[in-house]
Amino acid sequence: MDVLVLIGRILFVVLFLGSAMGHLTQVQAMSGYARSRGVPGPSVAVPASGVLLAVGGLMVLLGVWADLGALLLLVFLVPTAVLMHPFWKETDAQARQSEMIQFNKDLSLAGASLMLFAFFAHVDELGLTITGPLFSLG
Template identity: 60%
Template sequence: MDVLVLIGRIVFALLFLLSAFNHLTRSGPLAAYAAGKGLPSPRLAVLGSGVLLLVGSLSLLLGVWPDLGALLLVVFLVPTALVMHNFWTVPDPGARANDMLHFQKDMALAGAALAMAGLFAVAGDDVGLTWTEPLFG
């Protein structure tokens, strides 16, 4: 089972690692989108969220306090869903459907990250294939 958890961690973390790279290297277009959503200091928010994604995904990927890494991803996902994909405020039906899809995706990923955090916090070293023990638990 250790290998299954490791493969799941890698697949899950790679999504966020690629997103972190995008936030840190293409902050201009992402900041313009964030500004359009009314976010204050959009460039700083994009860069800050990029660092949050980077730290969370590397923690989970490498197995260094993976429970903390998963929780950091939740800290990114839930506000992103609520602020950046607030479909309930979008009048255009096509744009609303797109934002709803991204909102649901972010919330589902947050649920998966919470489940991973719980797994590592409860199972600890029994999960295996991590560099450190969980920070919580």
């Protein structure tokens, strides 16, 4: 089971670590997009969210307080869904569909992050991690 959980952690964080690289290396372009979506302080929000993604993703990947890492990803995903993908504001049907898909993807990943938090904070023997959980739910 330890290896399966490790493989799952690796697969789960690929998206976040790739996105973190984009946030940290393409700040100007991503800030422009965030500005167009009404995100306050996009030139600060983009690199800050990149750090959040990188730290949370690495924590889950390496098993260093993976429960906290999962919460950090959750903290990124929920506001991102609402601020960056407000499908309800779109008037064009194709744009609305695209934003709804992205909104639902972010909410689904937020749910998975919440489940990972509960898993890491509840299971006594995680195996193949560097540290145990920071929180205890059970």
